[in-house]
Amino acid sequence: MVKFTYESYYQLLKLLDEYHYHICDYADYANYEKAAILRHDVDTSIDKAVELAGIENTYGVHGTYFILLGTDFYNVNSRQSLEKIKVLQKLGGKIGLHFDETKYEIKSSEKMVECILKEKAELESSIESPIHAVSMHRPSKWILEKDIVVPGMINSYSQQFFKTFKYVSDSRRHWREDIRAIICSEEYKYLHILTHAFWYNKEEKSARECILECIKMASKERYLSFFDNIRDLDEFVQEGDLTNL
Numbered sequence: 722m723v724k725f726t727y728e729s730y731y732q733l734l735k736l737l738d739e740y741h742y743h744i745c746d747y748a749d750y751a752n753y754e755k756a757a758i759l760r761h762d763v764d765t766s767i768d769k770a771v772e773l774a775g776i777e778n779t780y781g782v783h784g785t786y787f788i789l790l791g792t793d794f795y796n797v798n799s800r801q802s803l804e805k806i807k808v809l810q811k812l813g814g815k816i817g818l819h820f821d822e823t824k825y826e827i828k829s830s831e832k833m834v835e836c837i838l839k840e841k842a843e844l845e846s847s848i849e850s851p852i853h854a855v856s857m858h859r860p861s862k863w864i865l866e867k868d869i870v871v872p873g874m875i876n877s878y879s880q881q882f883f884k885t886f887k888y889v890s891d892s893r894r895h896w897r898e899d900i901r902a903i904i905c906s907e908e909y910k911y912l913h914i915l916t917h918a919f920w921y922n923k924e925e926k927s928a929r930e931c932i933l934e935c936i937k938m939a940s941k942e943r944y945l946s947f948f949d950n951i952r953d954l955d956e957f958v959q960e961g962d963l964t965n966l
Contacts, residue, residue, distance in 0.1 A: 723900055725891075725920045727776055734780045736904050742912060744782040746815055747854050747875040747882070750911060757912040758886070759784030760877060762819055762856055765794045765935060767805040769918040774812040783813035784916075787856040787877075790840050791824055794939075797847050806848050817854035817877070818844050822864060830869050837871050877913075886913035894920040894928045937963075 723729050737744060743753040750756040759777070761784050763770045770786050777783050786809055788797060795802050806816065818841050825836045841852050856877040857864055868880045882888070887909035889900050894917075903909065920931055940963050948954050 723891075723896060724925050725894060725922065726925050727772065727921055727923055730773065730916070730921055731776050731780060733900065733904075734777065734782060736901060737912075738780075740904050740907060742904070744784075746783075746785055747877065755910055757914060758882070760856060760913065760915045761786045761814075761918055762858065762915065763788050764792070764819070764858070764917060765919045767795055767802055767809070769921065770814070771805055771808050771812070773916070773918040773921060774809050774814040777814070778812040783815060785815045785817045785854055787817040787819035787854070788844060789819040789821060789858060790843060791821065797844065803848065810848075810850065815854075816844075816848060816850060816852060817856060818852050818874075819858050820855050821858040822861065823859075830867055833864070833867075833869055834871050837874070841874065882913050886911040888913045888915070890915040891917060891920065894931070 723733055734744070737757050740755075742755045742757040744759060745753060745756050747758060750758060759782070761770060761773060763786055767788075774784070774786065788806065789795075790797055797803070797806075810816065818837070820837050820840060822833065822836075825832070827833050827836060837855055841855070845852050852874070854875040854877060855871060860878060864878065869876055870879075876882075887903060889896065889898050889903060889912070892915070900914065903912070919935070920928070922931070926934070941960070944958070944960060944963060947958075951957070
């Protein structure tokens with residue numbers, strides 16, 4: 722099975738290349754005899770997404786990075802987040818909308834489409850770039866069963882990308898199927914590969930270690946935000962105090 726390291730991810734890209742999969746996006750896969758879509762749901766950290774995009778850029782390929790609006794982990798409209806998203810784009814990453822249906826009272830496909838298009842416009846305004854694709858964040862059963870059509874957008878959860886493609890994911894830091902074996906089998910013409918950059922590091926780390934590291938980093942980021950907004954912050958608290966939290 723694939724380890725959750727940057728080197729292992731690079732080797733996964735290399736394996737796709739060796740088995741003649743053209744890494745493409747949702748719009749042009751049909752132009753190739755064998756194709757793989759790299760989907761990245763940015764649930765917790767844009768920084769980690771940038772790291773993965775850098776690896777893809779080194780190999781000369783790109784994935785689609787789906788950004789959440791309204792998450793408690795990052796603020797899309799902050800200067801820091803916008804700068805990181807620009808870096809993602811410079812590295813070749815395409816930006817999509819990661820949609821969280823639990824923010825709304827949605828009881829119909831029509832309402833779902835309305836809310837998605839609303840967030841699409843918001844994200845486009847923030848990053849000043851067009852958004853052409855959407856993925857669902859922890860979708861409910863009825864969303865998985867619906868083949869929702871969003872005007873002007875590609876729905877990564879549409880039947881097209883689950884019936885035509887072999888879908889495989891590393892959700893909860895666990896590959897439910899052996900992705901390397903799937904690639905090497907050459908059984909599938911099209912692959913739809915979902916990864917979460919949050920789990921990947923230079924060295925292999927457990928899920929617990931990844932989560933605790935993220936929590937500690939959040940404390941440092943909050944400290945730096947106070948530093949930027951409160952004059953002479955060290956009169957009240959210093960960075961060294963974070964070790965006691």
